[in-house]
Every structure is written in structure tokens, then in C-alpha cells.
Amino acid sequence: MRAILFFILLMVVYQAVKAVFRSAISAYHGGEPRTPRIPGEEMVQDPQCHTYVVKGRAVARRIAGRTTYFCSAGCADAYERDHRSS
Template identity: 50%
Template sequence: MLVRLLILALLAFLGYTLWTALRRSISSDSPDGTPRPSTSRRGEEMVQDPHCGTYVPRHEAIEERSRGGTLYFCSTACRDAYRKQK
């Protein structure tokens, strides 16, 4: 009787784990399965580099003001590559 109860509890745990993993993969915002952050671990706003798509904390990003507003880059290399694309 105790063995059956333990097996049932194990199956319930595995089912719950699979269900939550499946639900997370379906509701993810990005194609690779990782959620897109809106804030860093410290609560800082995260901004996306328009060239490579990397998210960085706003205070660490390299700002580029343009006619359309402000762009944020993860590095000077990405900023320069973005400039060359335009």
C-alpha cells in the first residue's frame, strides 16, 4: 500500500513538472524559448540592442540618439555595425 502511494506521488510530481515545462515553452516570448526580460535582477530596465537583439541593463547600454528617438546598444562594435547597415 505504501509503495503504491509513493509511486502515485512520483507520477503526480513528474506529470506536474512536464506540464509546467510545456506551458513555459508555449508561452515564451522569443523563438529560442527564453523569456524576454523587462527588468534585470536588480530591477533595472532592460533595453534591446537593435543590431544583435541582446538585452542589457539600460545604465550599461551605449546610447545613440537619432531622429526617431534613442537607440541602445550592447557594445560599440554593435553600434558601429548598425551605423554601417544604414
């Protein structure tokens, strides 16, 4: 019987210590709970305006043998125009 009571007391102390550490860590990180990372779609940066775009929705152009991604056809045209004159 003593062993059961000791085990229950040990579990209560463990839960209390765990709660104290969790609140201390939460306070250290600004009090905001961490949001879980959700895998999403790959983002690519438009080299013309430096905006990040979801790769699946980006405008792709083949420039100098490489596929380059843009946020819009306007940025793609401007990039090609700027790099053609260089």
C-alpha cells in the same frame, strides 16, 4: 470547553487541507517552488545583435531623432553603418 475543542479540530483540518492543496499545486507546476519576482533594472534590446542589455549599462546613440540602445560601441557603429547605406 466543547467550543474550544471544536475550534482546535477545525484549525487542524484547515491546515491539513491547505497542505494538500499546496502540494498538489506544487506537483502541477513541476515541483519547483515559485521564486518571487524581484524588481530589477530595465532591459533594452540591441537592434543590431538582438541581445538584451541593462539600460544603465547600454551604449546610447541618437539615431533618427530617437535614442537607441546597444550592447557595445561596435554594435552601435555597425547599426549606424548598415542604416546609413539603406
